[in-house]
Amino acid sequence: MNTHSNTQPAEGKTLKTLRELIESGRPLIYIHSPEERRVSELLGEAAQTFFASPVPVWAWSLTEGMRSGTERAGDDALDAREALDFIAAHQGPALFHLKDFHEPLSESPEVRRRLRDLYELCFDRGKFIFISSPLRVIPEELSRSLIYLELGLPDQNELSQFVRDESRALAENGVKVDTSDATFTQICHALRGLTLDEARHAIRRAIAANKTLDSNSLPALFEEKRLLVNRTGMIEYVADGTRIDRVGGLEVLKQWLDERRELFQMRDSVSAEIVPKGVLIMGISGCGKSLSVKAIASAFELPLYRIDMTEIFSGRHGSAEGAFVKACHMLEEIAPAVVWFDEIEMGITSSATSGEQGRIFAFFLTWMQEKASGLFVAATANRIDLLPAEMIRKGRFDEVFFVDLPIDEERVDIFRIHLKRRGIDPDALGVERLVRLTKGWTGAEVEQCVVAAVTAAHLENRNVTLDDLLHAGGKIVPLSKTMREQCDHIRSWARDRAVRASPSEYAY
Template sequence: MADPTESRALRTLVDIVESGRPLVYIRSAEEQRVTTLLREIAGRCFSSAVPLWTWSLTEGMRRDDGTGGELLGPRAALDFVATYDGRALFLFKDYHEPMREAPDVRRRLRDLYELCFDRGKVLIICSPVKFIPEEIERAIVYVELAVPDLDELVGFLRREATVITASGGSLDADEATLFQLGRALQGLTFDEARHAIRRALGARRVLDQESVPALLEEKRMLVNRTGMIEYLPAETSIEHVGGLALMKKWLMERRKLFQMRDRISAEIVPKGVLVMGISGCGKSLSIKAIASCFELPLYRIDMVAIFSGRHGTPEGAFAHACHMLESMAPAVVWFDEIEAGINTQAKEGELGRIFGFFLTWMQEKARGLFVGATANRIDLLPAEMIRKGRFDEVFFVDLPLDDERLDIFRVHLRRRGIDCEGFDLEPLTDFTKGWTGAEIEQCVVSALTTARLQERALQYEDLFNATANVVPLSKTMKEQVDHIRKWAFHRAVRASPRER
């Protein structure tokens, strides 16, 4: 039986080696990690430990323990494997170029399949580039090595403890701390994780729970460089969202289920939520608050970058971004204004392929990902997108009610260090009917600006006077706002109670 603490990558490679496959192609740029995995396999997948040999164009054939070796060319290295007496693992680095350029190399690989089969010899090609010649594609097993999972990262942290101590630092080796640090590093390679750890140790010589913000900041820089995914720090708590009581209650209930995701049936693990409504009413703020509520990192898919062509075809870039996010789970994934990229016209061509992939991915993605999507015009989304099973719920964020507007005023005043107890805000409800949350925020900002210019504290009159300078969206875009509200009246679950 498989060890439950075994990493996903190790289990995959163990299964391949134990199945007797003689040729393996691993696509990965992490040569050190692949070597570490193969060392463990060499010591456990055979009746007794077998040697691990490595070959590269610059260093030739070398035994992993440092004994023996020859400066062999690509073809001679294959002959070495063919004539080797005994069982062994052979790791060939960046062997895609010799396979591409030399027909005799491709022929010899076909010979090796027969010569190594059932003889305990396994040839593993490791390269960051995928190139498998047609002649051997049926004989070689291909593995796309994902970034390290949580178990691998925790093991990596334990191995790094010696290096950290030797450099004058220390690591909190408590199991809970190691897993918290590992979760902060998820989505990074070992080399990237090592740089993140050094950054955290540079600020303070102890690696513990207080180091998590430094690790996440390094992760933000590394993730953002992809150009398709943006890491957003968790700066918005659920208390920063005014009103929306029904959606908040739903989220708090789903948080408990999401935290139990590894112990409950996959069908009741929360998948995601679609928040639609009028612009400026708190949709984006709600998604940011979900990440804080669930205590998870938040990533936003940049659809503009995906469609730009800088990262290859849009459908390929979109699929790559989604798979990358799965390797970073658990996390909250934000699709902002999703109707701009996936709508009722997205049924053919390039957009159709992205639409089809997204539907399948939503159904089958890793259970550690919670998707938060926002839309201003949900009526533009295809029925397949919003049916039950894709998202757990579709919430409509309407114009805030009287008590919600007061709540939003208090939120924005508190965020700016102003004590709300000194203000009677009730009269403002009569002057702010039909306002969005964003308009209330700008009213507070305008009132504060007036007070600061006069070098005095904020007064109620400043807020009252600021209301006269705002023409709400519900008036300037009345027809469009009324259309959205009418469409959602019976089609979506309200995020707030209905107006009495």
């Protein structure tokens, strides 16, 4: 079995930033983050590696006072002002971590004045003060003295080191851990987008469920991510993936995905310009656009996240523009993944002001060009003619596919798939005889026919017959008849603007 390397991984982005800040000599640094433990661990590593010889790390909190390991400053817990006096009097280089210092910083003029004094006292003396807080509170008089650092989610290097450390600790405690390169990579990808605390909880949850940490732990890890993204209300983790062979017809689209899948999986080793960015799938309602997106995620072996455009414009998350930008940035943090923008044209027909719509789509176009390579965008639209021309031009999406009404062979294929899913042998029924009856049907209408036939047979406690399908089909009025003008308009618009997802032209 190949095991992942024990060599020291590359320095993470956050640690690199800390190194640059310390080397610059600026003594006051404000770290905005809820991950207090992670900040402490980063400062501990910085103290050990960024100086000619290791320096102490002193941590202060309102409840514990000033401590460094088991050593404590003074007999009683120091208040905020006394903590700053301790820093001023400290001899030699050191790092000082002031936890939740935003309250004394905002409430006490004396504390703010003392911090300004410390800027001069600590500058170029190897003493650095790190204020960490989940809130951003920077008084005006300190805004030019403090360096502000937004501690983002751990990058791949930091996450890799975390998984190595956790795996080692679990193995030492008797937990069976699969250390193969493939499993290690899968676990790291599954944890992308989580804080280190959330990742630690996810691993503990997986251990509790399976008693091991291996490829079978991935569902538990993805469940933690599902809880994370679903609580935003704007992003939904879609768990019901569909294998590509469960999609009837659409052979051109399937072949395209099969060819691009390997390129996407090689995204870190090939030129960025040939890494697939995404597809736009438009077509008649009920013809398999949503099913195709789910199949893309399954084919690429990636989690699927759905952006709810209606929720974006609901006003429940502040301005639609801010909500959309926040959702897109969050998706980059949880890459690699397939991102589904469902009914993307809703962003234009919503009740938002035209100015806000314009800014949202200007951001989207830029984001599509500059987003993380680990995101594959799958957008669906029923009325693609409502979208701005600049969105569908070549270069935004790799391809624009049109999903039309299924042709004869495709409808038979769809019947077979839905019957087999319900344990029914399609060959015994002779489903080819349904071709004429189902002319002009969507894939959803084929499924509805199967469900109705199965229901009728179940009520009479017998097996499904061809007559059940014929009887159920006779009651269905297809969309292509009830909305003929709209279907013809969509088909006409797509004829010269999109690639057909099926190999041959639909004809009545």
